[in-house]
Amino acid sequence: MLSSWRARLGWSAVRLLLTVVVVLGVFGLFLWGLGRDPIKAYQDTFRLNILNPRGLAGVLARMAPLLLTALGVAIPFRAGLINVGAEGQFMMGALLGTWAALNLEGLPMGLHLALVLLAGMVGGALWAAVPGVLRARGWVNETITTLLLNYLAPLVVGYFVFGPWRAPELAFYPQTPEYPASARLPLLFGTRLHLGFFLGLFFLLAYAYLINRSRWGLELRTVGGNAEAARRLGLPVERWILAAMMLGGALAGLAGVAEVAAIHTRLKLDISPGYGFMGFLVNWLAFANPLGILIMAFLIAFIASSGFTLQITQRLPYAAVNVLMALILFTVLAKPLAQRGKR
Amino acid sequence: MAETPVLRLVDITKRFPGVLANDRVNFDLLPGEIHALLGENGAGKSTLVKIAYGFYQADSGEIHVHGKKVEIRSPRDARRLGIGLVFQGFTLIPAMTVAENVALFLAELPWLVRPKDLRKTIWEASQRYGLELDPATPVWQLSVGEQQKVELLKLLLAKARILIFDEPTKVLVPHEVENLFRVFASLREDGYSLVFITHKLREALTCADRITVMRQGRVVGTVRPEEASEESLLQMMFGERLVEVAKAGTGRVPGEPILELRNVCTKPIGTAPGLEDVNLTVRAGEIVGVAGVSGNGQRELGDAILGLLRITRGRKIFLGEDATHWPPRRLIQRGVAFVPEDPLAMAVVPWFTVLENLALLDPRRFSRLGGLALDWSGVRQLLRAGFAKLGLNPLPERARAGTLSGGNLQRLTLVRELNRPYHLVVGLYPTRGLDVRSANAVRQALLSAREEGKGVLLISEDLNELFSLSDRIVVMLKGRIVGEFRPEEADLTEVGRVMTGAGVVHA
Ligand SMILES: Nc1ncnc2c1ncn2[C@@H]1O[C@H](COP(=O)(O)OP(=O)(O)OP(=O)(O)O)[C@@H](O)[C@H]1O
Ligand SMILES: [Mg+2]
Numbered sequence: 001m002l003s004s005w006r007a008r009l010g011w012s013a014v015r016l017l018l019t020v021v022v023v024l025g026v027f028g029l030f031l032w033g034l035g036r037d038p039i040k041a042y043q044d045t046f047r048l049n050i051l052n053p054r055g056l057a058g059v060l061a062r063m064a065p066l067l068l069t070a071l072g073v074a075i076p077f078r079a080g081l082i083n084v085g086a087e088g089q090f091m092m093g094a095l096l097g098t099w100a101a102l103n104l105e106g107l108p109m110g111l112h113l114a115l116v117l118l119a120g121m122v123g124g125a126l127w128a129a130v131p132g133v134l135r136a137r138g139w140v141n142e143t144i145t146t147l148l149l150n151y152l153a154p155l156v157v158g159y160f161v162f163g164p165w166r167a168p169e170l171a172f173y174p175q176t177p178e179y180p181a182s183a184r185l186p187l188l189f190g191t192r193l194h195l196g197f198f199l200g201l202f203f204l205l206a207y208a209y210l211i212n213r214s215r216w217g218l219e220l221r222t223v224g225g226n227a228e229a230a231r232r233l234g235l236p237v238e239r240w241i242l243a244a245m246m247l248g249g250a251l252a253g254l255a256g257v258a259e260v261a262a263i264h265t266r267l268k269l270d271i272s273p274g275y276g277f278m279g280f281l282v283n284w285l286a287f288a289n290p291l292g293i294l295i296m297a298f299l300i301a302f303i304a305s306s307g308f309t310l311q312i313t314q315r316l317p318y319a320a321v322n323v324l325m326a327l328i329l330f331t332v333l334a335k336p337l338a339q340r341g342k343r
Numbered sequence: 344m345a346e347t348p349v350l351r352l353v354d355i356t357k358r359f360p361g362v363l364a365n366d367r368v369n370f371d372l373l374p375g376e377i378h379a380l381l382g383e384n385g386a387g388k389s390t391l392v393k394i395a396y397g398f399y400q401a402d403s404g405e406i407h408v409h410g411k412k413v414e415i416r417s418p419r420d421a422r423r424l425g426i427g428l429v430f431q432g433f434t435l436i437p438a439m440t441v442a443e444n445v446a447l448f449l450a451e452l453p454w455l456v457r458p459k460d461l462r463k464t465i466w467e468a469s470q471r472y473g474l475e476l477d478p479a480t481p482v483w484q485l486s487v488g489e490q491q492k493v494e495l496l497k498l499l500l501a502k503a504r505i506l507i508f509d510e511p512t513k514v515l516v517p518h519e520v521e522n523l524f525r526v527f528a529s530l531r532e533d534g535y536s537l538v539f540i541t542h543k544l545r546e547a548l549t550c551a552d553r554i555t556v557m558r559q560g561r562v563v564g565t566v567r568p569e570e571a572s573e574e575s576l577l578q579m580m581f582g583e584r585l586v587e588v589a590k591a592g593t594g595r596v597p598g599e600p601i602l603e604l605r606n607v608c609t610k611p612i613g614t615a616p617g618l619e620d621v622n623l624t625v626r627a628g629e630i631v632g633v634a635g636v637s638g639n640g641q642r643e644l645g646d647a648i649l650g651l652l653r654i655t656r657g658r659k660i661f662l663g664e665d666a667t668h669w670p671p672r673r674l675i676q677r678g679v680a681f682v683p684e685d686p687l688a689m690a691v692v693p694w695f696t697v698l699e700n701l702a703l704l705d706p707r708r709f710s711r712l713g714g715l716a717l718d719w720s721g722v723r724q725l726l727r728a729g730f731a732k733l734g735l736n737p738l739p740e741r742a743r744a745g746t747l748s749g750g751n752l753q754r755l756t757l758v759r760e761l762n763r764p765y766h767l768v769v770g771l772y773p774t775r776g777l778d779v780r781s782a783n784a785v786r787q788a789l790l791s792a793r794e795e796g797k798g799v800l801l802i803s804e805d806l807n808e809l810f811s812l813s814d815r816i817v818v819m820l821k822g823r824i825v826g827e828f829r830p831e832e833a834d835l836t837e838v839g840r841v842m843t844g845a846g847v848v849h850a
Contacts, residue, residue, distance in 0.1 A: 215710040215717055222703060225692030231651060232681060232689055233703055234672035 019331050027324050036314050044313045045306040055305070057191035061263070062301035065090070065255040065272075067200030069279025070297055071207055072124070072252030074288040076142070078211060079244035080224035085131065085146025086252040087276025088153035089124035093253020094260045095157050096123025098176055098267040101183035102165070112182040117199075117257055124253015125246040127153065132245030136238040142245065150276070154269060161268055175268035185262035196258035200297075203251060208290035220244055252276060278304065281325065300325070347410040349374050349536045350395065350426070350505050355404035357390055359746065361739055364390040365401070366560040372505065372536050377527055379547035380540045382557035383580055383778040384750025388540045391557070392507045396428040397421040408505075427503030429494040429511060437483035441465065441476055441493050448497040468499050472526050486638070488519035495526070506530065508539040512546055513776045516636050516804065524550045542778050544573045556580055581780060597814065598627030600660070601767050601798035602648065607657035609647055616640045616822035618647055620657070623817065623824065625767060625798040630789060632813030632830075633802040635842050637772075640822035641802045645771045648800070649681055650674045662766060675705075680765040682785070684772035686744075686756040693745030697738045697755060698722050701729075704759045729758035733788055750781035757788055767798040774808060786812055806835050818842055 028038035049055040069086040076083040097120030104115055131145035158174070167177040185195045211217040222230045223240045230237050255275060264271050278300050285299075286292025307321030348371035357365040364387045372378050380388050393399045395406065397415040406413055408424050415421050421428070435444050442462055449461075462478045469476040474492040482490060491511060498506055512520045527537055527550060541547055547554045548568045555565040556579040563579045604623040611617035618640055625631045635641055646652035648659070650671040659667045661677060669677075683689035691700045702709050702722045709718045723740065730737040738751055747755065753773065760768065770789060774782040789799050789812060803809050809816050810830045818826040818841045826841040 213716055215706045215714040218702060219706050222692055228688060229690050234675040
């Protein structure tokens, strides 16, 4: 029993290593083809993002939204749902959070911030509730609706930042006024690292425990594992579907509002370089496994940060990083296919 | 006869965590023979044929095809060698047509591309063996028996010469079984070699040229049907005398009604009939059998009772209360238990452990700290006590449900369902696919439920089973109850006639 466990773990490690080698190799070739020095590029990237404390803090700061959006995908995933809409939920979380930040000023310090974060969660949850209800009723598949809502969310945010919430003092750039101090997430050690990272860790731990150990986790996984059996066992399947979507949306929404409250300090359209999609990637790589989410979130955060490094040191367009991400996705997607026959 | 076997498995051993599924198994299949594979649940039959099909790799042992040693590493290799397997569960895509499903399977073979040719080939093959399939029909419209024919067709067109069937008759009604055996016979005429797994001794005795019996991962022996009888086969399968189901306490007076259906109607869904004016009472301490050719509303009856199917007209009374529109959860809490035909689809989560599946008995009951935690030691206790109550050894708590054999899976469901506080148990083909001993364990459990004063509704296709267990038998046809019998006053043929609509009887 134990030995097979160890063998499995060993195998996963080998596979992960191979994946990394293959991906680095191919991307290296790509860099080389563009006339860059891949070894030097990798060295710089490593030096600036891992060895340099400030750079490392930047990577961890990027992990914050990734952990949360990945969880936002993982929870519905465990209930058998594919939530492609973390990006939209992220935006809507930021939107409702911003409302709380700008309109509840004057409350005590901690209380205001708590309400802002809570509003962000509510925003994401409500946005996810739409596909949740449609799916629970058996009307429309959640994959399609969550995807479509991703296109709608920026329009809604755009309406507010171009219109009623637009900051008067910066009329040439569509954004809201700054969050008041009482609504900001504190940055730590003078770096970009902020409290959101620890919120992400906290929710990851909570997820790891609850999904496997609690009654809710058991019921949720039953719905995902065999909805027919769940129905026959009298579990409230529709309610769990809705709950899973809303919980996922809430965490993605939290990611959004935390990002604004810590980094951008005001709502605008370009608050996310695709954190929702990266979160989906993280969850897919990790297969909703908590430890996997931690590792993969770090990896993707590192790659995203590297993108900026490469932009500066190698004068590469940021789009090159998307090539890297796509490479990883393909390498990893090849895994279940190759294994399919062997189950 | 010194013919070279088309397929020879030599000293095959396969170990899964905790079980030796195949233990130095030897098996050979001669050209043009129908070979039946018998054995109790968990004997290792499916494992053996999956090894021959490359779905699993043996830990040790050899495979010879046409006298030559081969390596079969994947189903692809097997197909290249002309070996085809129809799985216990089917692998068709419901939304696609017959032709598309076949084409999908043949995708690797370049010599069959044009749809028109494909249709023609399908048509010809299906004519030749009397399969009667229209290539253009979407699979979801087909009955289980027809879907099986599609599976067979796939193999035939992929040029398989060795055809293996894992429990092909499990899901078929009697006349479909006869049909299938006719197809088998004509395939044998054409030189195909066939292996089929079954739990029904009579099928092996009537249809096979040779019968191999497995027990606990080993081959006990191979016999010809002329030399064998049901008794001798049972002796080989279990090695001991079987415990007969003790039918005690006939002539008792049933108690208060537990469940009453009054003029219950439901909407038909797809090709399945709805219930029409069903009147049925199940009393305490009584087993009511429901007979009928499957697909005549039995499943709908079960689902209507369990609250899964909306009752459009009529009333359902449970323990004196109007339960017509109660949701499943409420019915379960008030005391309805359910033993399904196919636990993997209807009752358990395949990748949950035995323990987790048992906890699903009622997650709230094992819930601690308001849901934050679960009382696993309570579940463990249930595992031990529940299995002991049925006179069985408990299953390993960490085994995944999906890896259990059919019999063990059904035991798991039984232990779970009969350990809730319940008044009524609904059995929907609960012994389908079970070996004699496991089936008897289920029957015994239903009988003890009756002894304890519970009401039992037993939906079954097996008339012998119904006659030996039931206090009353009702017959369903096209969503109606068309007859009611007392087993001691009726005979099998009479009930059989009513089942097929040959005559309507009112008791
Ligand atoms: N993938 C697997 N992982 C672990 N154990 C397995 C796996 N497949 C089968 N087993 C175990 O191997 C043994 C043999 O199983 P197998 O499915 O071959 O039995 P069977 O003879 O086909 O039974 P049935 O008649 O119930 O289908 C059982 O104890 C089963 O639990
Ligand atoms: Mg089997």
